Amino acid sequence: MKIKWLDKPQKHDYRAAARYLSLTMSQRKADAIASKLKRADMTEFAAKDIFRSSELSLLGVSNSHVEKDVDAITGGGKLSPLLLCRDQANGKLIIADGYHRLCAVYKLDEDAMIPCKIV
Numbered sequence: 001m002k003i004k005w006l007d008k009p010q011k012h013d014y015r016a017a018a019r020y021l022s023l024t025m026s027q028r029k030a031d032a033i034a035s036k037l038k039r040a041d042m043t044e045f046a047a048k049d050i051f052r053s054s055e056l057s058l059l060g061v062s063n064s065h066v067e068k069d070v071d072a073i074t075g076g077g078k079l080s081p082l083l084l085c086r087d088q089a090n091g092k093l094i095i096a097d098g099y100h101r102l103c104a105v106y107k108l109d110e111d112a113m114i115p116c117k118i119v
Contacts, residue, residue, distance in 0.1 A: 003105055004078040005115050007042075009097070014038055017083045017096035033119060037083050037096070040117040048110040050082070050102055053093040059103040069104035079105070082116035 014034045021030035051058065059066050072079060082098030095102060098116070105112050 001074070001108060003073055003109070003112055004076065006078045006080050008081065009037075009083055009117065010080045013080055013083055013097045017085075021085065021094070021096055033085055033096070034083075036119040037085075037117050040119050042081065042115055042117060044113045044115045045118075046110075047102060047106040047112045047114055050084070050093065050095070050114060050116075051106060051110075054095050055092050056095065056099065058106060059100065063100065063103070065100035066103045066107070069101050070107060073104060073108060082114055084116050084118040086118065 014037060017037060018027075018030045018034035021033055069079065079101050080098065082102060083096040084098075085094040085096050087094050102114065105114060
């Protein structure tokens with residue numbers, strides 16, 4: 001199964017990333033990271049490598065958001081690329097936006113290459 005992706009993240013993904021990041025840092029710093037993500041080049045990483053570097057747990061398909069993304073993939077829909085941030089102080093990756101999409105992709109193909117922006 002070929003997983004289809006949009007060419008770039010959607011506008012609302014950057015706002016979501018800033019909201020998420022503001023939980024662990026100031027809103028000003030979160031907004032600055034979101035702005036850097038907007039300017040960052042697209043790249044790609046394997047789903048399994050993103051998971052390993054983030055140290056997050058895999059959400060099951062019983063999660064409604066993951067289920068929705070699995071349905072989108074199997075129905076031929078396109079997903080928005082992930083927005084990632086390197087947390088160098090703690091030595092791990094922050095998935096600023098796209099955690100549910102990552103879980104859906106991983107469930108179907110852990111070796112899938114996922115387009116993303118990273119700062």
